[in-house]
Amino acid sequence: MAYSPADGRRVFLAYRTVFTGPHAQIRKSKKVREVIEQHRASFEPLITDFGFDKVADIVKTLLDQHVFQSELKAKIAFPELFQTSPARDVQRNASENDAARSVAEALEELASASERGELGEDRQDNNIPEALEPVAKVAPSLYPSYLPYKIQHLILTTAQRQLEECCFDFAAKWLPSLLEENKWDCAEAVELTKWTRILAKRCDKLPSSAIDEDPDMPLKKVLSSIVILRHTAVHRLSTSARGIHKMVQSASRLAQTLGDYSRAAELENLQQEIGSRIRDMELNKNFLENRLDEQLRDIFEQRAELDRREKDAIAMMLRGDQENKLLIGSFLENAINTTFGQPDKIRPTESLNMVDGMPESNGDNGSENEYISGERPL
Numbered sequence: 129m130a131y132s133p134a135d136g137r138r139v140f141l142a143y144r145t146v147f148t149g150p151h152a153q154i155r156k157s158k159k160v161r162e163v164i165e166q167h168r169a170s171f172e173p174l175i176t177d178f179g180f181d182k183v184a185d186i187v188k189t190l191l192d193q194h195v196f197q198s199e200l201k202a203k204i205a206f207p208e209l210f211q212t213s214p215a216r217d218v219q220r221n222a223s224e225n226d227a228a229r230s231v232a233e234a235l236e237e238l239a240s241a242s243e244r245g246e247l248g249e250d251r252q253d254n255n256i257p258e259a260l261e262p263v264a265k266v267a268p269s270l271y272p273s274y275l276p277y278k279i280q281h282l283i284l285t286t287a288q289r290q291l292e293e294c295c296f297d298f299a300a301k302w303l304p305s306l307l308e309e310n311k312w313d314c315a316e317a318v319e320l321t322k323w324t325r326i327l328a329k330r331c332d333k334l335p336s337s338a339i340d341e342d343p344d345m346p347l348k349k350v351l352s353s354i355v356i357l358r359h360t361a362v363h364r365l366s367t368s369a370r371g372i373h374k375m376v377q378s379a380s381r382l383a384q385t386l387g388d389y390s391r392a393a394e395l396e397n398l399q400q401e402i403g404s405r406i407r408d409m410e411l412n413k414n415f416l417e418n419r420l421d422e423q424l425r426d427i428f429e430q431r432a433e434l435d436r437r438e439k440d441a442i443a444m445m446l447r448g449d450q451e452n453k454l455l456i457g458s459f460l461e462n463a464i465n466t467t468f469g470q471p472d473k474i475r476p477t478e479s480l481n482m483v484d485g486m487p488e489s490n491g492d493n494g495s496e497n498e499y500i501s502g503e504r505p506l
Contacts, residue, residue: 135182135186136186136190136205137415138174139187140190140196140205140209141411143164143167143171143196144196145405146163147187147196148196148404152197153197154191161180161184164187171183212414216421219269223269223272224368231368267420267424270413272370273368273409273413275372277364280372281361284372286398287376287379287398288320289315290379290391290394291320293315294388295318295323295386296323298386303326306326321355327347328347328348331348339387340385340386345381351382353378357379370406373399373402373406376398377399380398383395
């Protein structure tokens, strides 16, 4: 079944999140239809618009072309999804930086409050500034990407719990006396922040074999990044999806540093899953922003055309008024000429023979002189 590039792009964007991993290797039509049916509720509007058969055919074609499996093939098939304008790149970087700065300021305030003893280990303070999404502009950016807060909290609390269990197991192996002294008999007995302080204080006294330390990422540096994860989770700070991705990456690194490779692998898998979903979000955001930019360009051109038409309409009105004024003037001029005659023609009965403002004489010079001298002729 033939389909337009726009239809293929819409299906790709919708089902990219479904046909990933092992599902990206499906080739049989029956299995493709089964997977689409399993997720029917999530994509009901698309299926309603296209029909189930058309959606299944497009998905099958994209799978055969390895578009879901290879980002390179996806770029070839839908290059517009991976293209951004320089202006958008600047706007996105600024938005990401603003979000990161907002979170950093909130965490700094939390740390300061904690040092002053104003916050308990698990206390939530409504006065703590939250990381806010950037204020919308004329052409708003959809960046930075944010996950639903419920999912953010689930991810961070899961990572926090895994690390608390990891630290407890590490202490049971290398610091058993610490657990006995404090009567800590389970991972839930110790909060993550306390573990970061204990490990930072005692790491130099542990055997070298106890810690699998990366020279480029010493344990103390890893622990400081874990504090950010804990504060963000406990104090309900909204943060960007990339910020969450970075925190889970730090959690995986700590588990690996403490020799808990099983939990490190699980956290790494979660990190990769988050990264993949962020990429899906960004592709969709690219499409939406690019579409908006095209629509705004069309609107700008239409507005320019409307402005031109407005100016032409105003000019036509003024020109028509001027022409009508001249026409009325000519009618009035003709009426005056008809009634009173031409203004440059003087009637004979009203004319005077004048020479330099004096009456013109019909006599000779002598008579004129005599008249002027006051002598009357005989």
